[in-house]
Amino acid sequence: MLRISRLTDYATVILASLGGGTLVSAAEVAERTHIGVPTVSKLLKELQHAGLVRSVRGAHGGYQLARPAASINAADIIDAVEGPIALTECASGNSNCGIEATCQVGHGWQRISHAIRRALHDVSLEELVRRDAPFTTPDLQRSPNGWRPLVRG
Amino acid sequence: MLRISRLTDYATVILASLGGGTLVSAAEVAERTHIGVPTVSKLLKELQHAGLVRSVRGAHGGYQLARPAASINAADIIDAVEGPIALTECASGNSNCGIEATCQVGHGWQRISHAIRRALHDVSLEELVRRDAPFTTPDLQRSPNGWRPLVRG
DNA sequence: CGTAATAGTACTAAAATTGTACTGTATAAT
DNA sequence: ATTATACAGTACAATTTTAGTACTATTACG
Numbered sequence: 001m002l003r004i005s006r007l008t009d010y011a012t013v014i015l016a017s018l019g020g021g022t023l024v025s026a027a028e029v030a031e032r033t034h035i036g037v038p039t040v041s042k043l044l045k046e047l048q049h050a051g052l053v054r055s056v057r058g059a060h061g062g063y064q065l066a067r068p069a070a071s072i073n074a075a076d077i078i079d080a081v082e083g084p085i086a087l088t089e090c091a092s093g094n095s096n097c098g099i100e101a102t103c104q105v106g107h108g109w110q111r112i113s114h115a116i117r118r119a120l121h122d123v124s125l126e127e128l129v130r131r132d133a134p135f136t137t138p139d140l141q142r143s144p145n146g147w148r149p150l151v152r153g
Numbered sequence: 154m155l156r157i158s159r160l161t162d163y164a165t166v167i168l169a170s171l172g173g174g175t176l177v178s179a180a181e182v183a184e185r186t187h188i189g190v191p192t193v194s195k196l197l198k199e200l201q202h203a204g205l206v207r208s209v210r211g212a213h214g215g216y217q218l219a220r221p222a223a224s225i226n227a228a229d230i231i232d233a234v235e236g237p238i239a240l241t242e243c244a245s246g247n248s249n250c251g252i253e254a255t256c257q258v259g260h261g262w263q264r265i266s267h268a269i270r271r272a273l274h275d276v277s278l279e280e281l282v283r284r285d286a287p288f289t290t291p292d293l294q295r296s297p298n299g300w301r302p303l304v305r306g
Numbered sequence: 307c308g309t310a311a312t313a314g315t316a317c318t319a320a321a322a323t324t325g326t327a328c329t330g331t332a333t334a335a336t
Numbered sequence: 337a338t339t340a341t342a343c344a345g346t347a348c349a350a351t352t353t354t355a356g357t358a359c360t361a362t363t364a365c366g
Contacts (some may be wrong), residue, residue, distance in 0.1 A: 002155060002240060002269060003230045004262075005354065009241050010260045024312065034252045045313065058364025074265055078154045088162050089194060099187045105165045108281035109157075112227055115272035116155060120265060128261035144365055149331040158323065178342065191326055198344065212341045218336020 007079045010035055011043050015077065016129045018053065019069050021051065023062040043081065050080030075120035080136045161234045163188055164196050168230065169282045171206065175213040196234065203233030227281065228273035240266045279302050 010033075017032045018024060024032075030040040045053050060089045062152045065072070087109050100106070162184075170185045171177060177185075183193040200206045212259050218225070240262050253259070291305045 001228065001235055001237060001273075002157060002266075004240050005247075006241075007355070009258075010252075010350080012261075013252065014255055016257045026313090029254070032255070034255050034286060042310080042356080049313090051259075056311095056364090057312045057362075060365065061363085063310045064310085075154065078211070082154055083154060087157050099166065102187050103184070104169045104282050105162075108165075108276070108283075109162070111280075112273060112276050113155075115275070116269050119268035119272055120154075123261070124267050127264075128196055129257050130261075147333060153363075160324070180342085189325075192324080194343080197324080201343090207344060208340095209333085210331075212339095213334065214332085214342050216343090224351045 004078060005082060007039075007043060008078055010039065011047060011077055011081045012074075012125070012128060014040060014043055015047065015052065015065065015069075016071065018063060018065050019125075019129065022063060023056055023060075023064040025063050027062070045078055052075070052076060052080055069126040069129070070124050072125040073121050075117055075125045076127075077125070078120065088114075103148055157231060157233060157247055160192075160196060161231055163192065164200060164230055164234045165227075165278070165281060166198065167193060167196055168205065168218065168225065170215060171218050172278075172282065174217060176209055176213075176216040183218070200233055203229070205229060206235055222279040222282070223277050224263075225278040226274050227276045227278075228270055229280070231273065240269075247306050 013035065014029055017029055024102055026041045029035075029038040029044065033040070044053060044055070048055045048063070050140055052062045052066055052072060055061070055063050057142050088106065166186050166188065167182055171183055179194045179197055180190055182197070183190040186193070197206060197208070201208045201216070205219055207224055208214070208216050213242075241259065251294045
């Protein structure tokens with residue numbers, strides 16, 4: 001129904017692997033997460049740019065979380081990797097949508113986007129990693145219209 | 154930060170143009186919405202399949218909403234056009250993610266997905282079209298991290 | 307000075323999205 | 337019946353986005 005890019009998913013995994021707080025090299029992050037080294041490097045660079053991780057260059061350098069996992073949320077991660085792109089094209093500034101003049105629903109998506117953003121903001125990296133999820137409701141395992149929830153495997 | 158496909162956006166516009174309740178041909182919908190006829194036809198077919206619109210074939214045929222705009226919600230529309238695809242690849246069933254074994258965050262996205270789905274479910278087509286949005290908060294027009302909300306143009 | 311690590315940039319390959327064309331089928335008016 | 341209109345289904349082509357790679361530069365430690 002809605003998607004985040006795979007790289008964003010990877011970014012979350014990478015951040016989770018940095019939860020210990022110690023300095024870790026990109027190569028070791030790759031080993032821990034089983035994601036390729038080039039991809040890990042690329043993502044860590046972006047996360048550093050966004051201020052979510054701190055980097056130390058030179059020999060024995062590496063990366064570490066810039067702030068505690070509890071104060072990094074899902075919206076931060078998505079913003080860092082996918083940029084401040086909103087639900088619809090017309091929201092991104094360089095709109096060449098073509099039907100703007102007659103469109104009736106553009107403003108409606110704004111409300112939805114707001115609600116989604118709040119949901120993303122309310123889940124921290126710490127909670128994201130914690131295995132005992134607070135509100136995993138079993139009756140949602142398969143909804144009436146066939147939508148499947150997010151369980152790896 | 155997160156995106157719906159342009160076709161989903163179009164679908165919403167098309168459904169909005171059908172709010173009158175009368176039978177409207179695909180060609181006229183195209184004219185009203187300024188979306189190309191082939192695209193409109195394709196989308197109306199999918200919406201019919203999903204049960205959101207009713208179709209009448211033959212001369213003087215056309216499309217109309219299958220139920221009142223108040224009882225169609227954003228999640229319905231997204232499901233109809235994008236299918237029951239969830240936030241991450243591992244959720245879609247045919248997972249070949251490669252890092253499943255060591256991944257720590259897959260289940261976390263489930264909670265987020267749940268929250269997002271609820272947000273989408275809570276906005277009806279009727280509300281989506283209504284111009285006087287209930288909770289348009291002006292202080293969100295530009296958030297601290299540069300994200301821009303959804304206003305066409 | 308050499309090694310180990312990040313920083314930056316540019317490029318290539320693959321996949322999904324988007325839009326189009328064509329053929330078939332049903333209905334109403336003449 | 338025939339014809340015109342409009343939906344149904346399928347397949348395809350172009351574009352765009354995403355994902356991953358390679359290479360060079362810079363920084364720091366020993």
